[in-house]
Amino acid sequence: MSRRRVKWLAVFRTPVGASSAVLLALMFALAVFGPILWGEAASEFDTGAIQQGPSAEHLLGTDQLGRDIFHRVLVATRLSLELALLSTAIGLVIGTILGTAPTVLPRRLGRTVTAAVNIAVAIPGLLLALFFAVIFGVGTSGAVLAIALAGAPSFARLTQTLAASVAGRDFVSAARVAGVGRVRLLTRHILPNIGEPLVVSGTIGAGNALLAFAGLSFLGIGVQAPDYDWGRLLSEGLDRIYINPGAALAPGIAVVIAGLAFNLFGETVAAVVGVRTPSRKTGPRPAPVTRDAAAVDSGPGEPILAVENLRVAFPGRSGWTTPVRGVGFTVHPGESVGVVGESGSGKSLTALALSRLIETPGVVSADRLEFAGTPLLTTSERELRTLLGTSMAMVFQDPMTSFNPTMRVGRQLAEVSRHHQGLPRRAAFARAVDRLRAVRVPGAERRARQYPHEFSGGMRQRAMIGMGLMGDPRLVIADEPTTALDVTVQRQVLRLLAEVRAAKRAAILLISHDITVVAQTCDRILVMYAGRIVEDLPTGDLFTAPRHPYTRALLAAVPDMETDRDRELAVIPGRPPEPDRMPVGCAFAPRCPVADDRCREEDPVLGRIANAHRVACWHPADAEPPRVTALVSAEHDRAATVNPAGGGA
Amino acid sequence: MSELVFDGVSVRYGNRRKGLTAVDRVSLTVPAGKTVGLVGESGSGKSTLARAAVGLSPVSAGRVLLNGTDVRRLPRRPRPLQMVFQDPYSSLNPRMSIGGSIAEVMHLDGRAGAAARRAEVVRLLELVNLGPDCADVLPGRLSGGQRQRVALARALAGRPQVVIADEITSALDVSVQGAVLNLVRDLQRRLNLSMLFISHNLAVVRYVSDIVAVMYLGRIVEVGPVEQVLADPQHPYTRDLLDAAPTRHSRLTSGGTTEVADTEPADPHRPPPGCGYHPRCPVGPLVRADRDVCATTDPSHGAEGRLHAVACHFGRPEHRHETG
Numbered sequence: 001m002s003r004r005r006v007k008w009l010a011v012f013r014t015p016v017g018a019s020s021a022v023l024l025a026l027m028f029a030l031a032v033f034g035p036i037l038w039g040e041a042a043s044e045f046d047t048g049a050i051q052q053g054p055s056a057e058h059l060l061g062t063d064q065l066g067r068d069i070f071h072r073v074l075v076a077t078r079l080s081l082e083l084a085l086l087s088t089a090i091g092l093v094i095g096t097i098l099g100t101a102p103t104v105l106p107r108r109l110g111r112t113v114t115a116a117v118n119i120a121v122a123i124p125g126l127l128l129a130l131f132f133a134v135i136f137g138v139g140t141s142g143a144v145l146a147i148a149l150a151g152a153p154s155f156a157r158l159t160q161t162l163a164a165s166v167a168g169r170d171f172v173s174a175a176r177v178a179g180v181g182r183v184r185l186l187t188r189h190i191l192p193n194i195g196e197p198l199v200v201s202g203t204i205g206a207g208n209a210l211l212a213f214a215g216l217s218f219l220g221i222g223v224q225a226p227d228y229d230w231g232r233l234l235s236e237g238l239d240r241i242y243i244n245p246g247a248a249l250a251p252g253i254a255v256v257i258a259g260l261a262f263n264l265f266g267e268t269v270a271a272v273v274g275v276r277t278p279s280r281k282t283g284p285r286p287a288p289v290t291r292d293a294a295a296v297d298s299g300p301g302e303p304i305l306a307v308e309n310l311r312v313a314f315p316g317r318s319g320w321t322t323p324v325r326g327v328g329f330t331v332h333p334g335e336s337v338g339v340v341g342e343s344g345s346g347k348s349l350t351a352l353a354l355s356r357l358i359e360t361p362g363v364v365s366a367d368r369l370e371f372a373g374t375p376l377l378t379t380s381e382r383e384l385r386t387l388l389g390t391s392m393a394m395v396f397q398d399p400m401t402s403f404n405p406t407m408r409v410g411r412q413l414a415e416v417s418r419h420h421q422g423l424p425r426r427a428a429f430a431r432a433v434d435r436l437r438a439v440r441v442p443g444a445e446r447r448a449r450q451y452p453h454e455f456s457g458g459m460r461q462r463a464m465i466g467m468g469l470m471g472d473p474r475l476v477i478a479d480e481p482t483t484a485l486d487v488t489v490q491r492q493v494l495r496l497l498a499e500v501r502a503a504k505r506a507a508i509l510l511i512s513h514d515i516t517v518v519a520q521t522c523d524r525i526l527v528m529y530a531g532r533i534v535e536d537l538p539t540g541d542l543f544t545a546p547r548h549p550y551t552r553a554l555l556a557a558v559p560d561m562e563t564d565r566d567r568e569l570a571v572i573p574g575r576p577p578e579p580d581r582m583p584v585g586c587a588f589a590p591r592c593p594v595a596d597d598r599c600r601e602e603d604p605v606l607g608r609i610a611n612a613h614r615v616a617c618w619h620p621a622d623a624e625p626p627r628v629t630a631l632v633s634a635e636h637d638r639a640a641t642v643n644p645a646g647g648g649a
Numbered sequence: 650m651s652e653l654v655f656d657g658v659s660v661r662y663g664n665r666r667k668g669l670t671a672v673d674r675v676s677l678t679v680p681a682g683k684t685v686g687l688v689g690e691s692g693s694g695k696s697t698l699a700r701a702a703v704g705l706s707p708v709s710a711g712r713v714l715l716n717g718t719d720v721r722r723l724p725r726r727p728r729p730l731q732m733v734f735q736d737p738y739s740s741l742n743p744r745m746s747i748g749g750s751i752a753e754v755m756h757l758d759g760r761a762g763a764a765a766r767r768a769e770v771v772r773l774l775e776l777v778n779l780g781p782d783c784a785d786v787l788p789g790r791l792s793g794g795q796r797q798r799v800a801l802a803r804a805l806a807g808r809p810q811v812v813i814a815d816e817i818t819s820a821l822d823v824s825v826q827g828a829v830l831n832l833v834r835d836l837q838r839r840l841n842l843s844m845l846f847i848s849h850n851l852a853v854v855r856y857v858s859d860i861v862a863v864m865y866l867g868r869i870v871e872v873g874p875v876e877q878v879l880a881d882p883q884h885p886y887t888r889d890l891l892d893a894a895p896t897r898h899s900r901l902t903s904g905g906t907t908e909v910a911d912t913e914p915a916d917p918h919r920p921p922p923g924c925g926y927h928p929r930c931p932v933g934p935l936v937r938a939d940r941d942v943c944a945t946t947d948p949s950h951g952a953e954g955r956l957h958a959v960a961c962h963f964g965r966p967e968h969r970h971e972t973g
Contacts, residue, residue, distance in 0.1 A: 169740075171739060171741050171742045173734065174734060174800070178728060178754040178807055179724075180754075188745065189745070192742075193743065342822040342824055343822055486690035486849060517895050557824055558826070559852045560895070560897060565855070575792050575794070575825070
C-alpha cells in the first residue's frame with residue numbers, strides 16, 4: 001500500500017509532473033474561487049464601455065455589452081472545467097460499463113458489445129460529438145452528453161483490453177471456481193486491478209474533453225448565452241480579433257494551458273506508474289571486497305574457466321545489492337560441473353557474468369575471470385566477441401526466447417558461422433544442417449527451413465545446442481536447459497549435452513535447481529546459497545558424504561523415486577535471505593539446525609576439506625567415520641582448523 | 650465422502666476443421682478420500698482435464714460427476730469442488746488482503762458477524778500453518794511458499810469434498826516444496842478429502858498419491874494403485890517416464906538409447922492414427938514390424954480388461970479387479 005503511494009508521489013518529483021500538477025492546482029483554485037471573487041464584475045453591464053480595447057480598468061477590454069473580458073475568462077474557468085470533467089466522468093463510466101460488459105454478459109452478447117465498441121472506436125471522436133450534439137439538441141447538456149459519448153468508445157476499448165488481461169489471470173479463475181458471482185468478480189477482482197491505468201487515461205481524456213468542449217462552444221452548439229465558457233468567449237472574441245486580439249487570445253490561451261496541464265499530468269502519471277522506473281539515486285559502486293577468493297585448485301593442466309571472487313552487483317532502492325558475492329571455481333577441459341541452488345542463489349547471474357551478458361546497471365567484478373586463458377573483464381568487447389561466439393556456447397531455459405521468431409532456424413545457425421568464421425552463405429547453411437543432424441534433429445534439411453515456433457520445446461533446445469556447435473565450443477554453459485521440458489525430453493537433451501562433451505572434449509557448466517538432474521549429468525557439483533558457493537564436491541560424495549547442512553537439507557527435502565512414502569519430507573524452515581539484507585555471519589545460519597553464535601557473527605570461508613571437496617561451514621557435518629576430520633581452509637589466513645564434532649579452534 | 654468421476658470427458662477447442670482435442674474421452678474416478686495423481690508431459694491435457702471439472706474449460710462431450718451429480722448443477726456456494734493453481738504469484742488478487750481472499754470463498758450463515766468470519770479465517774490460516782496476522786497483509790508481502798499455503802486455505806474455505814491441485818509445487822523452490830507437499834498430504838488425510846493431484850514430476854506424484862493415472866495426448870493410458878503401476882508399468886510410455894525420472898543412482902548413460910527415444914512428441918493438432926504413442930514407442934511398429942496394429946487400431950477399446958486399464962494392445966489382461 002505505502003509502496004504504491006510512494007510510486008504516485010514520484011510523479012511530483014519529475015519536473016514535468018510537478019509543473020503540470022501546480023498548473024492543475026491553480027486551475028482548480030481558480031475554478032472554485034474565480035466566480036466568487038469576480039462573478040459580479042464579469043457579468044456587470046457597462047453600457048458606457050462597450051467593445052473597448054485594453055485599458056487599465058479593463059485589462060483585456062470589454063465585449064459588446066460592456067462586460068470585462070479578463071474577468072469573464074477567469075470566471076469561465078469553472079464552467080469549462082466542470083463541463084470537461086463531467087463529460088469525462090460520464091464517458092469513463094459508460095466506457096467502463098461497456099468495456100467490462102463482455103466479462104459479465106453471456107459470451108454471445110459480450111461479443112456483440114465488443115464488436116460495437118470496435119466500430120465506434122474507428123469513428124473520429126469529434127465527428128461523433130458533432131453528430132450527437134445535433135441529436136441531443138443545441139445546449140450545454142446536449143454537448144456534455146455528446147462529448148461523453150464520443151469519448152466512451154476509447155475508454156471502453158481500453159477497459160476491455162485491461163479487463164481481458166486481468167480476467168486471464170489465475171486469481172480470477174480461482175474466484176470463479178470458488179463460486180464468486182460475475183458482478184462481484186468485476187467489482188472486487190477486475191476493476192481494482194485496472195483502476196490505475198483507467199484513472200490515468202481519464203486525466204488525459206479530461207484534457208481532450210476540455211478542448212472538444214471549447215470547440216463545440218466555439219461552433220455555437222455548446223454552451224449557450226447567458227452562460228459562457230472559454231469556447232464561447234473565444235467565438236465572441238474572434239469577430240473582433242483585428243481590433244482587440246486579447247479578447248480572442250485570452251480564452252484560447254486558457255484552453256491551451258488547461259488542456260496541456262491535464263495531458264502532461266496524465267502522461268507523467270502514466271509514465272511513472274506504468275513503466276515503474278524508480279528514480280535511480282544510488283551511492284558509489286560497492287568496493288570489491290577481496291575476501292573469500294575461494295581457492296582455485298591447480299588441477300591437471302590449465303583450466304578452461306577460472307573464476308576467483310566473482311561478484312555481481314545491481315543498484316537498488318537503498319544502495320547496491322550484491323546477488324553474487326564472491327564466487328570462485330575452475331572448470332577443466334572436458335569436465336562437467338553442475339551448479340545447484342534455489343532461485344535467488346545467484347546461479348544464473350553467475351552464468352550470465354561468465355558469458356559477459358550482465359547488462360548495465362549491473363556491475364561484474366572479479367579477482368580473476370579467465371576463459372581459455374583470456375581475461376574476460378579486461379579484454380575488449382570486439383576481441384571477446386569472436387572468442388565467446390565460437391568457443392563458448394550458451395543454452396538457456398527457454399529456447400523460444402533465445403531464437404529470433406521471424407527467422408528460419410537454419411539461417412540463425414548459419415549466421416554464427418558467417419559472422420565468426422566468415423563462411424559464405426551456402427557453406428554456412430550446409431554446416432547448419434549438418435549441426436542440426438549432429439544434435440539429432442530428425443529431418444534436419446527440412447527443419448532448417450522452418451521457423452522456431454514450428455519446433456517443439458525439446459527440438460528447439462536441441463537446435464540451440466546445435467547453434468553452440470556451429471563454432472568449436474570448449475565450454476557449454478547450460479542454464480536450466482531442461483526446466484521447461486518433460487522428463488523424457490529432458491533425458492534426451494541431457495544425453496545430447498553428454499555426447500557433445502565426449503565428442504568435442506568440451507566442458508559443461510550445467511545450472512539447475514534440480515539436484516538429481518545435476519547429479520545424473522555432472523562429475524562435480526557446486527551448491528550455491530545466497531550468492532555464494534557453500535559446497536563444492538564430487539558427485540560421488542553428494543549422496544554419501546555431503547558436509548554442508550544446506551546440501552544435506554536440500555537432499556532430504558526433495559522427494560525422489562525412492563523416498564519413503566510413509567515419512568514426512570524433511571523441511572528447511574524459513575526462507576533464503578533477500579540479497580539486500582544479507583546477515584552478517586553465515587547466510588544459512590538462520591535456517592541451520594547446527595548454527596551457533598559464531599555462525600551468526602562470522603561468515604565461513606569456502607575451504608578444502610578433502611582432495612576435491614570444499615565446504616563453507618564452521619560445523620560441517622560428519623563425513624563417514626574414517627574420513628578426514630580436520631577442515632583446513634586452503635589459502636586464507638582467516639581459515640581455521642575445525643573439529644567437525646563442534647566448536648572451532 | 651465424495652467421489653469425483655470423469656465420464657468420457659472430451660474437451661475440444663476450435664472448430665471441426667482446425668480443432669484441437671485437448672482431452673479425448675477420458676474416464677477417471679477419484680475415489681472418496683483418496684488421492685489420484687495425474688502425470689503426463691506438458692500438452693498432454695492434464696490441466697485441461699482438471700479445469701474441465703471446475704468449469705474453466707468447456708466440456709464438449711461426457712460428464713463430470715460429483716457423487717452422481719453433474720458438476721455443472723452443483724450449488725454455486727458452498728462449492729464442494731475446489732482447485733489450487735500452479736502459480737501462487739498470479740492466483741491471489743494483488744489488491745485484496747489475504748483474509749479477504751479467503752473470506753470470499755467462505756460460506757457462513759448469513760447472520761454470521763465480522764467476528765465469526767475473522768475466527769474462521771484465522772482457523773483456516775492455522776490449518777495451513779500460517780499466523781493470524783497474515784490475514785491483513787496483501788499477497789505481495791508473502792513468499793511463494795506462503796502464498797501457496799494461502800491458496801490452499803482459500804480452497805479449504807469452501808469446505809470442499811474434492812480438491813484439485815494443479816502443479817501446485819512446480820513454481821516453488823525445492824526447499825519450500827517439501828513443506829507444501831507435507832501439508833497437502835496431511836490435510837488430505839485429516840479432512841478426508843478426495844484429491845486430484847496433477848504434476849509432471851513422477852516422484853512428487855508417487856509421494857502424495859494412492860492411485861496414479863498416466864496421460865498421453867489427451868488420453869489416460871494407464872491407471873492403477875501407485876505402487877503397482879510404478880513397480881509393474883504396463884504401458885511403454887509409463888515405462889519410459891519411469892526410466893527417465895532421475896534418481897539418485899541412475900546415471901544418464903543407463904537405459905537404452907534407441908532411435909525411437911529421440912523422436913519428437915506428437916503434435917496434439919495432428920494426433921497420429923491408432924495408438925497415439927506408436928511413433929515413439931520402443932516396442933511398437935517402428936521397432937517390431939509385426940505390430941502394425943498400433944498404427945491402425947485405437948488401443949483404448951478393451952482397455953478395461955487389461956491390467957491397469959492400460960491403453961496398449963500388448964498390455965497384460967487383468968486377472969483380478971484392482972482399482973476400486
